[in-house]
Amino acid sequence: MSIEIVFLLVGVAVVAGAVIGTILRNRISGSQVAAAKQTASQILTEADKEADIVRKEAAIQAKDALLAAKAEWEGEAKEMRRELQAQEKRLLQREENIDRKMTQLEEREGALSRREKHLGGQEDRVKELESEVDKLIAEQTRRLEGLSGLSAEEARQQLMANMESQARHDCAKRIKQIEDEARETADKKAKEVLALAVQRYAGDYVAEKAVSVVALPSDEMKGRIIGREGRNIRAIEAATGIDLIIDDTPEAVIISGFNPVRREVARISLERLITDGRIHPARIEEVVQKATEEVDNSIREAGEQATFDVGVHGIHPEVIKLVGRLKYRTSYGQNVLQHSIEVAFLCGIMAAELGINVKQAKRAGLLHDIGKAVDHEIEGSHAVIGADLARKYGESPKVVHALAAHHEDEKPSTVLAVLVQAADALSGARPGARREMLETYVKRLADLERIGTSFKGVTSCFAIQAGREIRVMVASDKVSDVESHVLAKDIAHKVEGEMTYPGQIKVNVIRETRAVEYAK
Structure with missing residues (x-):
């Protein structure tokens, strides 16, 4: 064959192949589409079935929820009905109680009205009786005035004077009896009073007489005084026998102790340690020893100076x-x-x-x-x-x-x-010896004499013993022996109430009877 024929055959073959391929593809696509449609139809059928199942289940669940909600609501409604019934019952009981109380109040009001009327009648009767009593008292008073020859006011004054005299006499006897009983227990009571006074006053006294303060250059020095684990402060307290108080007081250390000599040794030692700056147990013992010797020398010199000033020897x-x-x-x-x-x-x-x-x-x-x-x-x-x-x-x-x-x-x-x-x-x-100004001292003496002379029957009064005793002279024709005890008590009470003084003041009331005659 020629080449053209070959080409022609090839072309025909290609065309035929293409046509056959197209026909085959169309057939295959048609079968797939049919299969797909069948599958889709099955899926839709199954979906409808599942949807029916879901709808039925949802309906069942909805019915169950509705039934549960209905049952819950019915339970709550029953509970509310019970509560309402209980409240209604309580309200009914309260109404009954209120009615009963109202009835009782009405009964009481009626009883009070009856009593008020009865008391009104009794009040009128009492007024009548009071009027009769007043008349009887007036008549009796006129008879008594006629018999006694005194008016009612004069008799009242005389009776009051007699009663006052008798009361003062009985009071004086009772005071003397109490004083005699007090003397038997005076020692014990005095010790109790002194102990209480010392206990209540000890704070101020100790703060002034048992404490010394040492100034520090800075608060850092407190740590050095205490030392590692407190060894320095323990060494100082052991060597001096004095307590050191290190607190929040800025730049100060408090030395506390009742022995003034030891406290002075501790003060000198601590000041020297602070100045020196070397603070450790060995140095503390050395400084305390030197301070003790210095204080001993000072004590000896003070004693020698005192004996020299006074002029006694040996x-x-x-x-x-x-x-x-x-x-x-x-x-x-x-x-x-x-x-x-x-x-x-x-x-x-x-x-x-x-x-x-x-x-x-x-x-x-x-x-x-x-x-x-x-x-x-x-x-x-x-x-x-x-x-x-x-x-x-x-x-x-x-x-x-x-x-x-x-x-x-x-x-x-x-x-x-x-x-x-x-x-x-x-x-x-003496004035000024014990921290008392002369003006205060003189005023105290004047006040004592003023208080003493302010009582009836006192002829003269003297403050003696630097105000520790007040001596009161009384007229024997105006104040009896028994009344002198009462007068001493009254003066002592007035001194206690009006004056402030150290210690105690003795009130000494003196009464004497003098018989005077003249030979002519």
């Missing part, structure tokens, strides 16, 4: 130290060492006037309070302790007795003992 060195220790003691704000020197000079002046041994008097006056230097360490009063110390260190028996008797621990039996007692009272009671 006193035992230990007694001189005791005198020096009084430099750190106070009594009612008065320095005991200065007080002892003053007593020594007063004793010397009075001894010179009486012509007895001046040196011995000054010696007893200077040493009379040495018991106060150790009375917190030894039991007993400072007068007895001082006498024992004086006897121990070779003082004469007269001086020892004067020391023991200056507060009546022993009965004074020598002129020297009385001199020391008087000088001690003068030094403590």
Whole structure:
């Protein structure tokens, strides 16, 4: 064949293949579409069935929910009906109670009305009886006035005077009886009162007399004073026997203790440690030792200076130290060492006037309070302790007795003992000795005398013993012996109510009867 024929055959074959392929594809597509339609028809049929099932289930669930809601509503409705019925029942009961109470109130009102009418009638009857009684009293009064010869007012005044006199007499007897009973228990009661007073006043006294304050350059120094784990502060307290209080007070440390000498040693030691800056247990012991020696020297020098100023010699060195220790003691704000020197000079002046041994008097006056230097360490009063110390260190028996008797621990039996007692009272009671201004002192004396003379029957009044005693003179024809006790009580009560004073004031009422005749 020729090439054209071959090409022609090939072309015919290609065309025929294309036509056959198209026919085959059309046949295949038709079968697929039919299958797809059949599948879709099946899916729709199944979907309808499932939809019917879902609709039926939803309808069933809706019916169930409706039934449950209906049952719940019916239950709530029943509960509400029960509550309403209960409330209705309670309201009915309340109405019944109110009705019953109203009935009772009406009955009470009726009873009160009847009583009111009855009381009105009784009131009228009482008024009639009162009128009759007044007439009877007036008639009886006229008869009594006629029989006694006194008017009603005069009789009343006389009766009141008699009753007042009898009452004052009975009161005076009762007061004397009470005083006699009180004396039997006075010692016990006095101790209780003193203990209570000391307890209530101890706070201010301790704050002033048992505490010293040391200033610090800064608050950082508090930590150095305390030391690691508190070893420094424990070392200071152990070495001095004094408590250190480190609190929130800015730039200050409080030294607390009742022993004034130890407190002074602690103060000096702490100030030196702060200045030096080296604070550790070994250094603390060294500084405390030096401060103790310095304070001992100061005490000895103070005692020697006191004996030199007074002009007494030959006193035992230990007694001189005791005198020096009084430099750190106070009594009612008065320095005991200065007080002892003053007593020594007063004793010397009075001894010179009486012509007895001046040196011995000054010696007893200077040493009379040495018991106060150790009375917190030894039991007993400072007068007895001082006498024992004086006897121990070779003082004469007269001086020892004067020391023991200056507060009546022993009965004074020598002129020297009385001199020391008087000088001690003068030094403590003089104006200004115990932080009291002269104007206040003089005003207190004037007030005491004014109060004493304000009572009826008092002829004169004197404030003595630096205001510690008020002596009242009364007229014997106006105040009886029994009434003098009442007068003393009245004056004491008025002094307590109107005045402020230290200690106590003795009220001494003196009544005397004098018989005077003239020989002509």
